[in-house]
Every structure is written in C-alpha cells, then in structure tokens.
Amino acid sequence: MRLIKDEEMNTFPKLYETENIKTGNKTLQMKFMEVKSGWEWYLTEFDAEEKIAFGFVKGFEKEWGYFSLTEMEDIPTIIRDETFIKIQFKDLKC
Numbered sequence: 001m002r003l004i005k006d007e008e009m010n011t012f013p014k015l016y017e018t019e020n021i022k023t024g025n026k027t028l029q030m031k032f033m034e035v036k037s038g039w040e041w042y043l044t045e046f047d048a049e050e051k052i053a054f055g056f057v058k059g060f061e062k063e064w065g066y067f068s069l070t071e072m073e074d075i076p077t078i079i080r081d082e083t084f085i086k087i088q089f090k091d092l093k094c
Helices: 071-073
Strands: 029-034 040-049 052-058 062-066 079-080
Touching: 062 071
Parallel strands: none
Antiparallel strands: 029 040, 029 079, 040 052, 052 062
16 A cells, blocks of 8 residues: 655655754654554655655654655555644654
C-alpha cells in the first residue's frame, strides 16, 4: 500500500534539513501506524528517491530515527493516519 502520494513526495524537508531545529520545534509532517501493535511513526524529513524518512517513533521505546517507507509499504497492517494534521513535536501527546 502506498503511504505517500506521488504529488506529496517532494513536499517534505530533505534528510538533515531540520537538524539545526530544536527537537521540540521540529514539525511532524505525517503519521503512520501499525494497527495491531500500536506502533507509530511521525515523519519529519524525507528522501523521496530512496524513500527513507527520519522522524519520531513510538514503539518499544520512544526515539528519533530513520525508517524505510519501502519496507513499511510491504506490511499490510501499517497505514497512514489520514486524520493527522502537522504539529510541532512539543505538541505531541506522548
């Protein structure tokens, strides 16, 4: 399942583009979730060519890291939260 539409691919900050922004002020652009486990991925930066994202992950731990959209799209229980509206990290209820 495609998690990001073609017309959205190049609308996000590129990898490392927000590294000088304080963590609390980083914008969470998009949210993905795994419906069975409750894991959540919040995209902040994206490489459209490699389909690699950087962002905040809520899983076993809460941490910042890289994740592959190609791998996530192969898992049918990972979906995009279509109701998610961009927010700053400091406004995320963890």
